[in-house]
Amino acid sequence: MSYLGRAKHLIGRLIFKTTFLVIGPAVIGVGGFYYYMASGRYVTTENAYIKADLIVISAEVSGRVTEVAIANNQRIEAGAVLFRIDPERFEIERDRRQAELRAAYQHVSSLEARYRTKQSELAAAQLDMVYVANDLKRMRRLQAGGTISETRLLDEERELQQAELKIEVLREELTEVLASLGGSPDLPADRHPDVMRAKAELRDAEADLKAATVRAPNPAITANLTLQEGEYVEDGDPVLSLVSTGGFWVEANLKETQLTHLQIGQEAEFQVDAYPDVVWQAQVASLAPATGSEYALLPPQNASGNWVKVVQRVPVRLKIIPQEGVPELRAGMSAEVSIDTQYERPLPEIASAARAWVLSDRP
Secondary structure (H helix, E strand, O other): OOHHHHHHHHHHHHHHHHHHHHHHHHHHHHHHHHHHHHOOOEEEEEEEEEEEEEEEEEOOOOEEEEEEOOOOOOEEOOOOEEEEEOOHHHHHHHHHHHHHHHHHHHHHHHHHHHHHHHHHHHHHHHHHHHHHHHHHHHHHHHHHOOOOOHHHHHHHHHHHHHHHHHHHHHHHHHHHHHHHOOOOOOOOHHHOHHHHHHHHHHHHHHHHHHHOEEEOOOOEEEEOOOOOOOOEEOOOOEEEEEEEEEEEEEEEEEEHHHOOOOOOOOEEEEEEOOEEEEEEEEEEEEEOOOOHHHHOOOOOOOOOOOOOOOOOEEEEEEEEOOOOOOOOOOOOOEEEEEEEOOOOOOOOHHHHHHHHHHHOOOO
16 A cells, blocks of 8 residues: 555544544434433323223113114214113003093092082081071070070070081081192192192103113214113113213323423323324323322222332323324224423533523623
């Protein structure tokens, strides 16, 4: 190799070493500094899942199923018929309650008529008592003159006592009828206790008849349907599930140490394992008031001597922002979440001093 060739080789090696030893650490330092400044801004977790309202449907009345109007995994609208229970006995009960209501109205009408009759009888008895009392006065004047006997006078006094007793009996009967009318003869029939009770029982029978047809409370997708026609269902027993299509959300279980700078309203994004190339936008909607362990059936008790500190997780709910052209999400899917807290780490002391020196008005 000529002298010129060796010189070029040495210069090249020198340039390479200089670049590696100077520029390389500088790049690493800048990258490390950027990572330090940005690492506290984003909160991430893989412990996140897609959630949706899950409604367990059960029958409100017992009976034999006559129709199953849906199938598994079927999308339905609010009010759609899910299944029907044999309505015959509920129709019979409704008819019986309707008859009892009509009988209650008739009973009230009968009481009103009886009340008017007793009033008339009382008025007639009072007139009779006045007549007998006046006749008794006349008899006493005649008896004082010796015209009639003592026996005739006693008979007239007994008739007056009987008239007074009859008035007392009629008054008691009138009070009894008035009490049966609810305390007032002018009370409307619809407000009479017997009519109100019959109406309530009729509404209850109509509600049972309506409940024999089970409908969807909101738009949803059916799931866990095993019901068959002819099967007998008991009221309150779960029959199928509905997964609401009215809106999904993300539940991210963050470590308690990640909540330092987390606030409601911060922007987030997530991906699901089923569609790794699609990014959904979201927003922090709420933070649970307690860690997940507090909702467990047997919460941990740390009062024993053998205690090991374990970082707890707090459920955070993310509202999914609607987007066009994205795949359909399904409840229970796993997700990876990244939340932008907008937090900026403070500059290290040496970097702050250097920054101040650069920005200062030095000569």
